[in-house]
Amino acid sequence: MQQLHFALLASLLLLLLLPGIRSTPTDQKANIVHYQPEQVHLAFGERTDSEIVVTWSTRSLPPDQEVGAFSVVEYGQPVDGQVRLTQQARGTATKFVDGGHKQATQFIHRVTLRDLKPNATYSYHCGSDFGWSAIFQFRTVPSAAVDWSPSLAIYGDMGNENAQSLARLQQETQRGMYDAIIHVGDFAYDMNTKNARVGDEFMRQIETVAAYLPYMVVPGNHEEKFNFSNYRARFNMPGETDSLWYSFNLGPVHFVSFSTEVYYFLSYGFKLLTKQFEWLERDLAEANLPENRAKRPWIITYGHRPMYCSDDKEYDCNSDLETYIRQGLPMLKWFGLEDLFFKHGVDVEIFAHEHFYTRLWPIYNYKVYNGSAEAPYTNPKAPIQIITGSAGCKEEREPFSKDLPSWNAYNSNDYGYTRLKAHNGTHLHFEQVSDDQDGAIVDSFWVIKDKHGAYPAPQ
Incomplete structure (x- = not known):
């Protein structure tokens, strides 16, 4: 019985010491919905044919995270019809407090995808390891030349x-x-x-x-x-x-x-x-x-x-x-x-x-x-x-x-x-x-x- 107690104690100590085991504390798990991306939308960046700005909202930001770790877009071009999110871009999150009497708070995330290929299809999702959006798809416009018909x-x-x-x-x-x-x-x-x-x-x-x-x-x-x-x-x-x-x-x-x-x-x-x-x-x-x-x-x-x-x-x-x-x-x-x-x-x-x-x-x-x-x-x-x-x-x-x-x-x-x-x-x-x-x-x-x-x- 003493050996069994020792084994259980050793196992518990190992769990506490192993890196990454406690990646999501209990209170964070309870609030995971607050980190889920929503309201995803796109806009042209400064360079219409090679930049897309991805914007979305979350209710909260995960605590004690590296700056930019919660504003991430993973993206890439499909290969043989299969989604490949091989590239990553990071951005910023800005706290927005509505002016109403309840002062509702959310965080607006903004990430710019740069150096995109013109006239190409990309798949992407946005968020962080605390929660990702669905996978969406967009197509970039042809090059900056005028010889195409938008x-x-x-x-x-x-x-x-x-x-x-x-x-x-x-x-x-x-x-x-x-x-x-x-x-x-x-x-x-x-x-x-x-x-x-x-x-x-x-x-x-x-x-x-x-x-x-x-x-x-x-x-x-x-x-x-x-x-x-x-x-x-x-x-x-x-x-x-x-x-x-x-x-x-x-x-x-x-x-x-x-x-x-x-x-x-x-x-x-x-x-x-x-x-x-x-x-x-x-x-x-x-x-x-x-x-x-x-x-x-x-x-x-x-x-x-x-x-x-x-x-x-x-x-x-x-x-x-x-x-x-x-x-x-x-x-x-x-x-x-x-x-x-x-x-x-x-x-x-x-x-x-x-x-x-x-x-x-x-x-x-x-x-x-x-x-x-x-x-x-x-x-x-x-x-x-x-x-x-x-x-x-x-x-x-x-x-x-x-x-x-x-x-x-x-x-x-x-x-x-x-x-x-x-x-x-x-x-x-x-x-x-x-x-x-x-x-x-x-x-x-x-x-x-x-x-x-x-x-x-x-x-």
Whole structure:
């Protein structure tokens, strides 16, 4: 019996001394769910064709761990159809405390995958040894050259309730129809609601889209709470501006994202408005240089609130009051964007905010500048504007004005979203998908330009 007691004691001592045996203490096991990755989503990095940023959330961080040990992406290219996660990248985790009364806490993880091969398929999962996500897959875009045709889905105003378009977008993403998604503001309705639980629910919902291809975003008015803190924390767009404004290149297109909200929430500081406007001037001027237009002819901007509206709801969207982003701040007329975009030859401007779809004739200062009566979008003499805010949310759809303005070319308040295919440097193709009509295309048009740049002086 004494020998048996000695053997048991020796075994217990060995267990205590062996390295690695106590890798997960009991209290950590009890909280393992807090380390499980969720809300996984992708974005383009600074180099569109070779960098992808992976972002996800956990409730807590494991204690006493090496910095970066809990923010890991394992990834690799499949071999003979088999998943091979042979590479590893580490990043950072940032504590995010919601501004609500319960001060809900989570950790946002960000890892950049660099030196990826262009036009290649990668599998990946994210997390740490305390918990891994499912294995996802993405495909990088072709090289930085412009001789390929990117396809995107574009929409705004999709919430976690009544997200009518999401199921179809998930299916089309899994079928490989898109190279990227652009969500033009207003997420979840609202991310901060219920101490950010609604934001968490929304990010989980879009994972079946956003974990498979870059999900590019811009803030809307529904992200305003606590100085846009949920938006800034959850998304990682290119640049150093908390994802408020940025640009990226994709095939023959230079995309420019900007915040319309800096015009409306000046209580957070006037400096954001001035910084964005200065940045827009520099970015558009560079993109419009002849050598850059030759390489990447199209300039497409997107921001949440539109310059022109086809409904009577908006208090600042008529010719008497003017939109702040179009004409600038009231009375002073500072920082207006319509003149800036016209000056630098922006081809297409995409907006949301209104819960419907509207295609405008080429327009500047309330005047239509069609290319011709027969082909209005062939060599138009002003930018083309599209409002696509009907993806689905709890505020539901909005009616149009009884008397539609003359610059309204087409409108629909079906739930749905917009598709863009940039065929080459001379042809863009847009489609509007109706989810109400089982995916039917309710609007389709080409933009054709054999010359890009500043528009002729308006008459």
